[in-house]
Amino acid sequence: MTHRQILEPLSGLLLVLFVAMLSGTVVSVALPQIIGALEGSQSQYTWVVTASLLASTASTPVWGKLADLFDKKLLLQISIVIFMVSSLACGFAQDTGQLIAFRAVQGLGMGALQILAQVVIAAMISPKERGRYNGYLGAVMAVATVGGPLLGGLIADTSWLGWRWCFFIAVPFSVAAFALLAKTLHLPTVRRPDVSIDYWGATLIAAGVSVLLIWVTFVGNDFAWLSWQTAAMAGGGVLLLAVATWVESKVKEPVVPLHVISRRTPALAIIASLSVGMAMFGGAVFLGQYFQIGRGYGPTAAGLLTIPMMAGVLVSSTVSGRMVSRSGRTKPYILTGLVVLLLGFAGLATIDHETSIVLISVYMLAVGVGVGMSMQNLVLVIQNTVPLREIGAASGAVTFFRSLGGTVGVSVLGAILANRVAAHITEGLAKAGIPVTERAARGSLNLAALPEPVKAIVRAAYGDATGHIFLISAGITVVGLVAAAFLRPAVLRDSLDLPEPAAKEARTGA
Numbered sequence: 071m072t073h074r075q076i077l078e079p080l081s082g083l084l085l086v087l088f089v090a091m092l093s094g095t096v097v098s099v100a101l102p103q104i105i106g107a108l109e110g111s112q113s114q115y116t117w118v119v120t121a122s123l124l125a126s127t128a129s130t131p132v133w134g135k136l137a138d139l140f141d142k143k144l145l146l147q148i149s150i151v152i153f154m155v156s157s158l159a160c161g162f163a164q165d166t167g168q169l170i171a172f173r174a175v176q177g178l179g180m181g182a183l184q185i186l187a188q189v190v191i192a193a194m195i196s197p198k199e200r201g202r203y204n205g206y207l208g209a210v211m212a213v214a215t216v217g218g219p220l221l222g223g224l225i226a227d228t229s230w231l232g233w234r235w236c237f238f239i240a241v242p243f244s245v246a247a248f249a250l251l252a253k254t255l256h257l258p259t260v261r262r263p264d265v266s267i268d269y270w271g272a273t274l275i276a277a278g279v280s281v282l283l284i285w286v287t288f289v290g291n292d293f294a295w296l297s298w299q300t301a302a303m304a305g306g307g308v309l310l311l312a313v314a315t316w317v318e319s320k321v322k323e324p325v326v327p328l329h330v331i332s333r334r335t336p337a338l339a340i341i342a343s344l345s346v347g348m349a350m351f352g353g354a355v356f357l358g359q360y361f362q363i364g365r366g367y368g369p370t371a372a373g374l375l376t377i378p379m380m381a382g383v384l385v386s387s388t389v390s391g392r393m394v395s396r397s398g399r400t401k402p403y404i405l406t407g408l409v410v411l412l413l414g415f416a417g418l419a420t421i422d423h424e425t426s427i428v429l430i431s432v433y434m435l436a437v438g439v440g441v442g443m444s445m446q447n448l449v450l451v452i453q454n455t456v457p458l459r460e461i462g463a464a465s466g467a468v469t470f471f472r473s474l475g476g477t478v479g480v481s482v483l484g485a486i487l488a489n490r491v492a493a494h495i496t497e498g499l500a501k502a503g504i505p506v507t508e509r510a511a512r513g514s515l516n517l518a519a520l521p522e523p524v525k526a527i528v529r530a531a532y533g534d535a536t537g538h539i540f541l542i543s544a545g546i547t548v549v550g551l552v553a554a555a556f557l558r559p560a561v562l563r564d565s566l567d568l569p570e571p572a573a574k575e576a577r578t579g580a
Contacts, residue, residue: 085246091210
């Protein structure tokens with residue numbers, strides 16, 4: 071395919087990815103206002119984010135495998151419809167329970183769109199050339215991440231629109247993406263008579279991951295770490311995943327190909343992706359809350375303040391993508407990105423409710439540069455090691471573990487933040503001689519309803535507690551850096567598929 075022939079369907083795929091990314095970022099800055107309007111709590115704030123990540127994570131390997139078995143274009147169109155309908159439902163939610171449920175359905179569509187876009191790109195472009203186009207992909211991710219908070223802030227601050235339009239805004243983009251792909255995307259349909267779907271494996275993986283993530287969200291708050299609930303949920307989740315692993319080793323068409331993820335290079339890339347996902351999603355999702363609750367900025371201003379991080383992603387992903395295509399090497403850029411990411415999180419770990427905004431912007435820029443240089447290149451590392459017939463399952467596996475890391479990160483760091491905020495508020499109220507109520511100790515996000523002295527205590531509590539979660543993010547990034555350091559230096563292949571001897575070796579797990 072010529073550059074122009076690639077760009078036509080690529081524009082539709084990039085719009086699809088833009089829609090999926092926008093749906094998460096457009097809500098991030100407006101979430102304090104949304105949860106406040108629906109009378110929600112800090113734990114529900116976390117669950118609005120976690121619900122979509124959970125559904126996206128659990129379903130990602132299934133979508134990836136389906137892309138290897140069925141028409142990729144049809145699957146992409148189905149996922150757009152799921153995403154569009156659920157976005158409308160989120161906009162009409164009347165309480166936090168409904169919003170969380172609809173966000174879970176939206177997560178199914180988000181996960182499908184993100185993995186299928188990558189699978190289709192991999193089916194059109196060789197790994198070496200893919201670095202160049204991955205730069206475009208990273209740039210679109212950055213624009214969606216930059217534009218999302220800004221758009222969400224503007225919508226939340228506009229009285230005649232209101233926060234519900236943070237969800238409705240995805241609908242016109244979805245319609246445009248559907249029409250564009252219907253016209254421009256033309257992939258050869260490969261009919262395989264030996265198709266078999268691993269329903270048991272898919273169900274067990276989704277169930278095991280869901281149980282563990284639900285346990286991570288509630289442990290320490292609703293029940294103790296050493297309790298029968300922990301034994302039941304953690305033990306049950308591990309047992310389900312153990313059975314899923316056994317099933318995957320026996321079936322003909324596994325959802326997660328064990329012979330791929332058990333080899334050195336894919337395994338190390340997955341560990342690095344897992345840590346990057348935990349650090350990035352877990353840390354960045356609370357920045358909007360920090361600027362609004364901890365520093366007192368409005369939604370629009372909070373969105374503007376996140377620009378340095380997103381600018382870092384935009385520039386570094388575009389530049390590193392072109393350099394990867396030119397050299398065919400990924401490891402130097404991955405290592406450099408993870409070092410910069412670690413430095414950024416180490417800086418953010420020092421912030422409190424009085425830290426200079428200029429200093430915070432420098433730290434956010436470093437985080438953005440690190441993410442842009444490492445995230446997509448880790449996907450490319452795995453795609454380079456598998457034949458074309460397994461590209462969906464392999465891409466689904468790395469995206470699954472990255473999303474899993476993000477979901478765990480949001481759940482764990484959200485729980486830590488909630489506990490730190492409660493401790494700071496209780497201490498602050500006691501020093502001020504104000505009676506400590508359960509609602510005040512939880513940290514209400516509806517600051518307008520609080521008396522001025524309590525409001526100041528709540529702001530300081532959120533501002534001071536946020537640095538702790540970035541310290542944990544820095545520690546997680548170290549794990550990814552160590553894993554990436556052990557990656558074998560490799561040159562990306564020029565061909566779309568592996569040569570037959572190499573493909574046979576990949577299938578046998580040699």
